[in-house]
Amino acid sequence: MSEEDSVNESTEPATKPKSGTLSVIILLLSIVAFAVALVLVMKKGAEIQGGQNTQDTVSQPSGLKQNKEYMVYVRKIEVAAKKANGKAWDINSSAPDIFYRLNWKGNKIYESDVKKDSLITEWIPIGIDLKESILKGGVSIDQALQLPIVKWAGDDESDKLIFEFKDKDIGVSDPIDTLTYYISELKPGRNVKTFTDKPGSGLIKLDLHVIDNSMSQSEKIQLLMGGQ
Numbered sequence: 001m002s003e004e005d006s007v008n009e010s011t012e013p014a015t016k017p018k019s020g021t022l023s024v025i026i027l028l029l030s031i032v033a034f035a036v037a038l039v040l041v042m043k044k045g046a047e048i049q050g051g052q053n054t055q056d057t058v059s060q061p062s063g064l065k066q067n068k069e070y071m072v073y074v075r076k077i078e079v080a081a082k083k084a085n086g087k088a089w090d091i092n093s094s095a096p097d098i099f100y101r102l103n104w105k106g107n108k109i110y111e112s113d114v115k116k117d118s119l120i121t122e123w124i125p126i127g128i129d130l131k132e133s134i135l136k137g138g139v140s141i142d143q144a145l146q147l148p149i150v151k152w153a154g155d156d157e158s159d160k161l162i163f164e165f166k167d168k169d170i171g172v173s174d175p176i177d178t179l180t181y182y183i184s185e186l187k188p189g190r191n192v193k194t195f196t197d198k199p200g201s202g203l204i205k206l207d208l209h210v211i212d213n214s215m216s217q218s219e220k221i222q223l224l225m226g227g228q
Contacts, residue, residue, distance in 0.1 A: 064186055066154045069213035071147045071220075072161065074100055074112070075190070076122040076207040079165075079176055084200045089167050089174065095119045096167035096176065102148050103162040110148035114168045122207075125224045149213055152183040159183050165203065176202035186210050 064070065079096060082088060089096040095117045102110040115121035125147060152159050161183060165176040177195075191208040195201045211223050 064152065064183055064188065064210070066152055069149050069151050070183070070186075070188075071209075071211040071213050072102070072150055072186075073110075073125065073147050073209055074123060074163070074206065075209045076120070076205075077165070077203070078120045078205040079118075080202050080204055081119060083174065084202055090169075096174070097169070098176070099166060099168055099173075101164040101166075103164065104148070104150055104160070105157055109150075110146075150183060179203075179206070181208065188212060 077098060077100075079098065096119075097114050097116045098118050098121055099112045099114040101108055101112075112123055115123075150158075150161065159182050161181040163179045163181065165178070166173040167176055179193075181191075186208070188210050191210060193206045193208070195203045195205070209223075211220060215223075
């Protein structure tokens with residue numbers, strides 16, 4: 001072989017891929033692209049069918065719906081051993097007599113019974129006897145309990161729930177704390193909040209419950225008795 005032949009051989013272009021192989025590659029890429037597009041379209045369709053879009057997710061992150069009635073009540077509370085100023089709750093060093101008020105749309109809509117001499121206490125709305133009476137049709141849950149019912153209409157006023165927690169005393173009751181909750185930020189079931197990082201608060205922990213008022217009586221009873 002001559003020197004010229006060697007040079008010509010080394011400068012020949014690399015072998016091109018066969019047309020059949022190139023077609024297979026193009027086909028596979030097309031299938032992948034189509035599959036991705038199909039998944040995106042199906043996901044978007046499901047969101048539209050379910051009535052959930054990006055705007056709904058932002059405005060109602062908790063799952064509570066506008067213009068829907070909910071029962072709201074404090075299930076359990078834990079307060080500090082002393083007032084925020086370091087003094088005892090009562091002059092005889094007994095624990096506070098705890099109760100709370102709920103204000104909504106500028107009105108007091110509920111006041112709980114008083115739990116005497118308590119640092120940790122809970123309100124269980126339904127006992128066994130009351131449960132049997134309700135199930136037998138003798139009385140409805142609303143008649144028996146008269147728990148507060150609220151509804152968020154999409155405006156700021158109806159969104160705001162103001163809870164006043166107090167130590168019941170003769171004359172003027174001592175404040176424990178006042179909390180503001182927003183219906184739009186709550187979720188169905190338990191809403192637990194701790195206050196270890198809130199200086200000046202007499203609260204340590206609070207368990208707030210939310211129940212869909214459109215549930216059946218038996219469903220409400222189960223949630224009200226056993227918690228969520």
